[in-house]
Amino acid sequence: MKTGIRVFDIMTKKPTSVGPELSVKKAANLMLKKRIGGLVVTKNKKIVGIITEKDLMSIIAKGKDPNKIQIKKVMNKRVKTIKSQEDIYNALLEMRKKDVRRLPVLDKKQLVGLLTVKDILKVQPSLFDLLAEKLNIKSLRQKRSGTGKYFEGECEICGNYSQLTDISGKLICEGCKDQE
DSSP states (O other): OOOSBBHHHHHHHOOEEEEETSSSHHHHHHHHTTTTSSSEETTEEEEEEEEEEEHHHHHHHOOOOOOTOOGGSBBSSOOOOOEEBBBBHHHHHHHHHTTEEEEEEEEEEEEEEEEHHHHHHHOEEEEGGHHHHHHHHEEEEEEEHHOOEEEEEEEETTOEEEEEEEEETTTEHHHEEEEO
């Protein structure tokens, strides 16, 4: 279901990026000042991580001093990215699949923007159903009684909507069951 809207059309064009040596405290202050939920971490113009408000909260919750910890110690180093010419539908599918709310946007391997779930839903609220379905599947998983029963929903491997079985903690359709 292509929307015809490219990532480039709705992304934040000048995302806030910081170096990995920045303290957690300074990162939190910057995010608060700019009213954003995440920072792209770069070194020598290359993306080396991403840090979100959730990462910052984990430091506070553990009772660590945010002034003494650099963000490179808590940032997510496995950064999922997307190309600027992708359709926003594909971007949302990727976000849902990877369970992330923001994707740095690349053009010729250079950071050109940041796309968030909010950006997508502002221009294409009908795509909310994709997110709601993912939440529904998670809810099903939490409510299960461990009986090994079948469920309906989206397969976590191929993405097709069908009857699913819990295989090692994943909800998988019959077609993908043999692959696991």
